Amino acid sequence: GDFGSNVFALEIGVPESSRADVVNTFAKEIGETHKGHLNTGIFATRYLFEQLGANGLNDLAYGAMTKRDYPSFGHWLDQGATVTWEKWNGQDSHNHPMFGGALMWFYNTLAGVQPDEDAAGFERFTVKPVLAEGLPSVRYSTMTPRGEVASEVSHLPGEVNLTVTVPVGSVAKVMVPVPESGMKVYADGSSTPLEGAIEQGYLTTEVGQGTWSFTAR
Numbered sequence: 696g697d698f699g700s701n702v703f704a705l706e707i708g709v710p711e712s713s714r715a716d717v718v719n720t721f722a723k724e725i726g727e728t729h730k731g732h733l734n735t736g737i738f739a740t741r742y743l744f745e746q747l748g749a750n751g752l753n754d755l756a757y758g759a760m761t762k763r764d765y766p767s768f769g770h771w772l773d774q775g776a777t778v779t780w781e782k783w784n785g786q787d788s789h790n791h792p793m794f795g796g797a798l799m800w801f802y803n804t805l806a807g808v809q810p811d812e813d814a815a816g817f818e819r820f821t822v823k824p825v826l827a828e829g830l831p832s833v834r835y836s837t838m839t840p841r842g843e844v845a846s847e848v849s850h851l852p853g854e855v856n857l858t859v860t861v862p863v864g865s866v867a868k869v870m871v872p873v874p875e876s877g878m879k880v881y882a883d884g885s886s887t888p889l890e891g892a893i894e895q896g897y898l899t900t901e902v903g904q905g906t907w908s909f910t911a912r
Contacts, residue, residue, distance in 0.1 A: 701721040722755065731755065737796075749825075808822055818864065824857060855874065859906070868899060873897060881912070
């Protein structure tokens with residue numbers, strides 16, 4: 696059946712005492728029951744990929760996004776689609792944003808660019824990329840009223856590189872992925888590691904306008 700109920704539960708919030716059970720059920724439903732494919736309707740699909748990324752299951756998200764057989768975005772592409780369709784089986788409209796909300800995963804999760812809802816025009820924003828095995832690099836940029844915001848992240852065993860562009864007058868909270876224990880984070884080629892605790896696989900720092908490069912190794 697549709698596992699959208701678990702997507703909504705995680706999006707809205709579940710008690711910490713139940714979170715592990717919900718996440719495990721969620722992972723089993725998509726990974727085993729549906730062999731890595733989507734089985735969500737219009738609203739749950741909007742949050743599906745981001746919730747996979749937020750709960751340590753971004754590899755499942757990447758797998759679902761890159762499937763080529765039915766039902767999948769890749770199945771549409773193989774049939775010549777250049778925009779999203781209304782239904783996975785190709786019925787009805789062939790220019791319809793029914794499942795388009797899922798594509799926010801590319802910039803919100805993979806590139807990690809998340810504007811602050813309380814600061815208009817990207818005055819403040821967060822960059823928190825979530826790494827996916829099999830996808831070695833990601834780059835995203837968008838033009839804001841203040842200038843370009845960009846996130847470029849690449850990773851290989853033992854090293855993660857993240858470059859962030861912050862426009863004039865903006866401040867970014869940058870959360871550098873630190874996927875392996877013992878790694879340290881270096882800024883702009885410095886030989887001295889950044890100070891600060893690594894919490895839940897990220898070291899957090901704050902930067903103003905400019906282009907900033909960080910390496911975890």
